[in-house]
Amino acid sequence: MKLKNTFFKITTIVVVVSAFFSCNDDFNTVGSEVIGDINFKDDQYAAIPKAYSKRFERVRSNNLVKQVSGNQVSYHANMLGVYDDPVYxxxxxxxxxxxxxxxxxxxxxxxxxxxxxxxxxxxxSRATGTTQVQIDANTTETATTYSLDSVYGNQxxxxxxxxxxxxxxxxxxxxxxxxxxxxxxxxxxxxxxxxxxxxxxxxxxxxxAKEVVLRVETASGDNTTTTRSRLTPRxxxxxxxxxxxxxxxxxxxxxxxxxxxxxxxxxxxxxxxxxxxxxxxxxxxxxxxxxxxxxxxxxxxxxxxxxxxxxxxxxxxxxxxxxxxxxxxxxxxxNIDNNDIVNGLKEENQDTINGEETLYLKGGDGAYAIVDLFGGNITNETGEEENELTFLKRQDWLVNEANLTFYIDQNKVTTGGDTEPERIYIFNAETGEPLIDYVIDGSINSEQPSLSGVNHLSPISRDSDKNGEFYKIQVTQHVINVLNGDTENVKLGVSVSQNVNYITVVDNTPTIKIDNEIIPTSSIVSHEGTVLYGNGADVPESKRLKLDIIYTAAK
Known part of the structure; x- marks a missing residue:
């Protein structure tokens, strides 16, 4: 039976499941969970993805285009200055x-x-208001006040x-x-x-943030003419x-x-x-x-x-x-000055089979996480070891929702607030393409990036002190497609993002160590970083990386 996405009405789900068991049954609906002699229950399964970090010695950085409004190029993204990240x-x-x-x-x-x-x-910059300025006894001008966008630090x-x-x-x-x-x-x-x-x-x-005032004097014979103009901050x-x-x-x-x-x-x-x-x-x-x-x-x-x-x-x-x-x-x-992070990001220290306890995400020439949703084995209902994906494909489940939850390691990210990336982004690590859940997310809004894609890529969840606790990524349709066999269980990349509308990628080839590596451009033009929990014995159970699959099954 094909797994169905419960974006469909519940009546559609009932018909599909009932038809699977018997085309000849007499159907009697009792409440919303009983059809004939078949009862349904909602339940939850916690898959344990494997994840590790990938560090980049360098990234492609020429002609980085920032797309922030539909398919129109808004501006080329260039960064100038010095940024002190509290972690990296x-x-x-x-x-x-x-x-x-x-x-x-x-x-x-x-x-x-x-x-x-x-x-x-x-x-x-963006204009925030106007005010009248007295130039001389007979002249006033309208001055504009501005607020600078995308400036970090003031030293x-x-x-x-x-x-x-x-x-x-x-x-x-x-x-x-x-x-x-x-x-x-x-x-x-x-x-x-x-x-x-x-x-x-x-x-x-x-x-x-002050506007620039230009004053030009032009002499003509014995007369001098003064012209004034005002420019945006620069x-x-x-x-x-x-x-x-x-x-x-x-x-x-x-x-x-x-x-x-x-x-x-x-x-x-x-x-x-x-x-x-x-x-x-x-x-x-x-x-x-x-x-x-x-x-x-x-x-x-x-x-x-x-x-x-x-x-x-x-x-x-x-x-x-x-x-x-x-x-x-x-x-x-x-210049990463934390030896634990330096060692934790070394390629030879990454357990690509069992995953790592700590995941490092950093924009620029930084790092992102590689995630394998169903790469391990589990003990099945008969007590035997079985590949988790094979096990899940055997189940007669209707997947209602699937969420990846990445918890922030607040022991390492001790200074949160504005220094933490507001969003993270997930993509196909082999092609750079977004997941199907991004494509069908009705909240994608090119005019307001901060409110865009919140169904698929929820913004950071913060505690009462405004420090980040976790990121939740909804991957319902991707999981359904994988379990149906419509999509391969490819490795996924998870990176920081300044703007989730910006989904272009660059091919990081050739490089010294890594060939044909796909890196989202939104990660390259991001400056912030964070540290997430992966899996392992030393990770608190409540903070471990997990994929929660909420499903409906027959009792």
Whole structure:
């Protein structure tokens, strides 16, 4: 008999079960659980999955796209800064990006002078209100107040910008496929080439939620006109006179050259910008999520304009914009300073047969758990040892619900609250695809990710002190499909997630140790971590990883 999902009405279940026992029975319904001489009971079975951790020495980190609204790309996910995880220690995120001329083969005009070079990097922010600001006795302006999204920590870090001399290829010459870059490439493989020329340093960088006010004075004869504009919160500054001279040499002096004539020539000529984050001694740091493709470097210049009618010459102004585009790489460097975690994550220490007592989940270049729902043997009703999946397939059960419960090890996660990931995500570890329960979850809501997928992927459950207790994942339809033989009992991956709407994956190949490893991109762009209980004699029985199957069976 095929197991049926009790999303169907109870009357449908009754008919199916009754038909199995006898097509010729006379049916008499007594209450809701008795049909003819057949009684039904609801019961629960606790399966014991096997699980262990998988650590990544590095992850693919170029061009990570964050999809947060249906099928539309909302922004590219880049992380910049330093984050101190209370469990896993400090992670440092830097960015290396190509830049592209907004206008190829630019003409700067006659007697061009470079007036300023400005860097601008907007944060993710949202307006929270407005207020009136008095500019002078006769003028008021409407100012906007903002709240920054996706900023973690408020301690200063060192931020430096470099002109990179490392050429980033678009294609891998060995395969003719798009070039893949990894989280450790900048520190391990690119070395000093990315720090060729220092352009700017801020020794106490902290993102500010204040809007940026621009004030520009324009002289015309004896009159000076002042214009003001307001920008969303961002890191914005003018480069020094020394760096301005460098940009004059690189751009204005190259007017008409082949280097500025097309995109490929320019990418080889001006190879990129490296934005390097470094922790301050004893500081907790700050981490900001942003879309680096919104950043730009603007060259503001002036030039002669001649009026042919009266042969007079005036000065006009122009702008050349360098956009951060094409290849953008996130460097991720995590220094786990807890020896127990370091040893617990070693590949040789993972019991892939019997499972581990502790499961480590960490975003970035971290780790996730591998779970085998029915990989072990049990003692069956006759006292014999039998494969658990074989045993379950023999049962005439109607599966009503199946839930995986992962309990948080509060002995290891001693600082909870906002430092704990709100959600975890489960997927097919062989293909990266979500489970069928994700696909049929009617609560998937692309407009409100925090409320999305709560039937399948329940948010963290917290105690009275707001510390995490457990995560519950509903896998009802997946379990039904496995027991029916419609789906293989493949190993599942469980990772942290910043946004459960974001279900794309990246192929982590080639790597040093692991080939063809599938990692959810939502895990790579997550910074938080947690520690969960697996199974074993030292795990409190009430906290052990379990798969609860609630079913209806004939008495």
């Amino acid at each position: 220690g400090q992670s440092t995120y830097s960015i290396l990006s190509q830049v592209q001329l907004q206008q190829l083969n630019p003409n700067f005009g006659t007697n061009a002078v470079l007036d300023s070079v400005v860097f601008s990097m907007p944060y993710l 200063p870090i060192k931020l430096s910008l470099y002109k990179s001399n490392y050429f980033l290829r678009d294609f891998d010459p060995a395969t003719d496929e798009r070039q893949v870059y990894f989280s450790d490439d900048i520190n391990t493989n690119f070395a000093a080439e990315v720090e060729k020329t220092l352009l700017y340093t801020n020794d106490s960088f902290v993102p500010s 890191l914005r500054f003018k480069f020094s006179e020394e760096i301005k001279t460098l940009f004059k040499t690189l751009f204005l002096d190259k007017q008409g050259s082949s280097e500025l004539s097309n995109a490929n020539n320019f990418r080889n000529y001006f190879r990129g910008i490296y934005v390097k984050a470094e922790p301050e001694v004893g500081g907790g740091g700050n981490l900001v999520y942003l879309n680096m493709r919104d950043a730009q470097i603007a060259l503001h210049y002036s030039f002669d304009v001649t009026n042919t009618s009266n042969s007079t010459t005036t000065r006009d102004q122009g702008e050349l914009v360098l956009n951060f585009s094409n290849t953008v790489i996130n460097s991720i460097e995590t």
